[in-house]
Amino acid sequence: MKKSRFTDSQIMSILKQADKGVPVPELCREHGMSTASFYKWRSKYGGMELSMVQRLKELEAENRRLKKMYAEERLASEILKEVLEKK
Numbered sequence: 001m002k003k004s005r006f007t008d009s010q011i012m013s014i015l016k017q018a019d020k021g022v023p024v025p026e027l028c029r030e031h032g033m034s035t036a037s038f039y040k041w042r043s044k045y046g047g048m049e050l051s052m053v054q055r056l057k058e059l060e061a062e063n064r065r066l067k068k069m070y071a072e073e074r075l076a077s078e079i080l081k082e083v084l085e086k087k
Helices: 008-019 024-031 035-045 048-086
Strands: none
Touching: 008 024, 008 035, 008 048, 024 035
C-alpha cells in the first residue's frame, strides 16, 4: 500500500480548515493535493479526532498482522493434512 505524503495531524488540520469554511479547491491548491484525496479523507476521517485516527491506524495494522498469521497457520494445516493423507 502506498504511503501518504500527509501525516494524520496534517490530514486532520486540512479537514478542520474545510469545516471552518475554506473552499475545497483552495485547500487542495494550497496543500498540493487532489480533490479526490480530500473527499476520500473526509469520508474516512470526518468527525474524528486525531487520537481516534491514530487508534484506527493501529487497529488496521493489527488486523493485517492477524490476517497474515491466520493465512500462515492455515497453509501449515493444509500441508500437514496432505502429508498425513499420503501415509
